[in-house]
């Protein structure tokens with residue numbers, strides 16, 4: 482099962498803490514991330530993560546393409562709701578394509594736990 486991890490700059494510390502707390506669970510997935518998020522997560526946890534471009538350079542669109550291809554099963558995207566992003570259209574497109582494909586999407590820490598728990602439940606059912 483493939484999971485995407487993304488965080489805006491103000492939320493990267495939260496995502497790193499989440500990944501540290503849930504590292505054993507995350508290791509069960511094929512992970513992908515936008516560029517800077519991925520590097521920060523790798524540095525902090527050593528998780529094996531496929532890094533896409535940085536978000537403003539097209540990383541959100543690359544993850545959107547994975548969702549459109551049905552090669553990404555869930556997204557944890559800790560958005561910063563208080564800071565304008567130069568690539569807002571890409572962010573909107575990513576959220577939209579998740580809805581089009583019924584891809585589980587968490588946009589804050591509380592729902593990140595819920596989405597990860599559900600995907601783990603599905604993984605356990607597959608085994």
Ligand SMILES: O=C(CO)COP(=O)(O)O
Nearest residue numbers: 515516517518535536537
């Ligand atoms: O901007 C982002 C998502 O919209 C995240 O990109 P980075 O992980 O490269 O910072």
